[in-house]
Amino acid sequence: MASEECKAMLDALNKVTACYHHLVLTVGGSADSQNLREELQKTRQKAQELAVATCARLTAALRDRNLQGEERREFERLWVTFSGCLDLLEADMRRALALGSAFPLHRPRRPLVRTGVAGDASRVAARALSARSLRHEAESDFDALDLGQLEREILQVSEMIHNMEMKVNVPRWTVQARQGPGAELQSVGAAAISSVGCGSVQERTGPCDLSKAKAAAVFGAVLLSAVALAVCVAKLS
Template sequence: MAREECKALLDALNKTTACYHHLVLTVGGSADSQNLREELQKTRHKAQELAVAIRAPLTAALRDRSLAAEERAEFERLWVSFSGCLDLLEADMRRALALGTAFPLHTPRRPLVRTGVAGDSAGVAARALSARSLRHEAGGDFDVADLSVLEREILQVSEMIHDMEMKVNVPRWTVQARQTAGAELLSSASAGSMGGASVQERTRPCDVSKALAATVFSAVLLAAVALAISVAKLS
């Protein structure tokens, strides 16, 4: 039961971490806004909650000496995936901190992505973008306050990773995957060969009909040439 629960939580953590990674890439660009910063905060908090929920049962299972070898191997695979998610989350949090510091929301800034818009329309767009809702005006320093919180959370994630490595020693290079190397390529290649065989089977009748048509055309052409030669001799 613990393994299935860890799998479900890890799947949710994978999706949340991937979502956070995608959001971080837009910080400082033309799509950057306070809505984005708030979404970043919610997403990273969700990822940290999932990480805390996974760490306890996963650590307890791997420290259980009575665990069967097959069960331990499965938990070790989950552990490697979990460690990879935390490493990516920490790296993206550091990237969000650097970009958020370099591109604050409420000061004149130059976006990373240039849209190419210039002239009077650019002024209209700038005035439209400067209009904020009352909720955002109330929290005008949201991004500045969140950066200090983000710094503390980065330290917490780093401590979590260090604590995990101290409690459970699972070298990543010792964990064996379920599938052999290149299994996906082999499966796709076999599917492609089956598709090619089916195409060949479908094209066989077409090839026979083409050969028959070519034979008839050649016979007609030879008859026409012979007739032309005969007419030439008679004349």
Template sequence: MVREECKALLDALNKATACYHHLVLTVGGSADSQNLREELQKTRQKAQELAVATGSLLTTALRDKHLDAEERSEFQRLWVAFSGCLELLEADMQRALTLGTAFPLHAPRRPLVRTGVSGRSASVAARALSVRSLRHDAEPDFDVEDLRKLEREILQVGKMIHDMEMKVNVPRWTVQARQAAGAELLSSAGASTAGFLSVEERTGRCDLSKALAATVFSAVLLAAIALAVCVAKLS
């Protein structure tokens, strides 16, 4: 039950982290707005809450000395995936701080970076946060206060990463993956090959002798047609 709960939390953390990454890419672009900054705040807070819950469960599980080898290996794989999510979240938070400082919302004639993204991104955040609507009204200095809060939260995430490394020592190079690198690409390619082979099995493999006989028959037929045309012209 604990393992399934950890997987569910990690899946939710993955989605929230991916959503936050998507939103950070629009900061300073043509889709940037006060509403986007609010969505960023909500998304990163949700990701941090999920990270705290996931880290607590995984730490308790991995410090259990009664775990068998199979269970421990599975929790170690979850731990590696969890630590990767935290590092990506921290990097995106630092990127959001840099971009938010460079592109303040209420600066006069604020230059925009043409990212190619336009419109509203509320639907993406709503799917990740499972909310029906997002708040649109905010104070004029919302982005200033939010950047200060973001600085503190970056330190908190960094401390979380440090603490988890001190509490549970799981070297990444010792954790074995359950499938080889690029297995998804290989599986899709294998499916295509299997489909091709199934068609080949239904239609039958090419017989070289039959193909040669068909070629000879076609040549004789063409020669007969040419001869008939010549006789018709001479007569």
């Protein structure tokens, strides 16, 4: 039951991390906006919450000396998967920090043309403090605060990875996978071959299409003519 619960938590963490990776790739592009940055913030916080809970469960299980045999090997496989997921999350968070710093949502405004407008200071201040200016200022504050928070969260994830390695000694190269390398690709390839084979059998057992046979014969004749012409040109040259 404990391993199944850890698997469910790890599966949720993988999905949230994959979603965060997809969102990070759009930072700085045409789809970038404050809504995207807010969604990034919520997604990475959710990923960190799942990572903390999963780390606590796996650490407690692997530090239990009564855990032996296949059950321990299963938890070690989950531990390796969790470590890799956490490494990817940290890398995406660093990428989001770099892209967010390079492409800020609201750049500081610098007047390029002096209009010569003058007047009472209170009136000028009243016009400047419009609803649009206040909203722009709030959005700018969110951008700066989010990047600062992201830096702190990156340090927290790095510290979590370091603590994991200190508390639980599970070298990745010592953990054996259930399947050999490329097993999933082989199973997909076998399924594709079987489907193609079934289709070919159905085609052979079905009635012959004379129009397709004629088209194939004409195509073969044209191809042979092209090959013969190429050979003749090569000899003459």
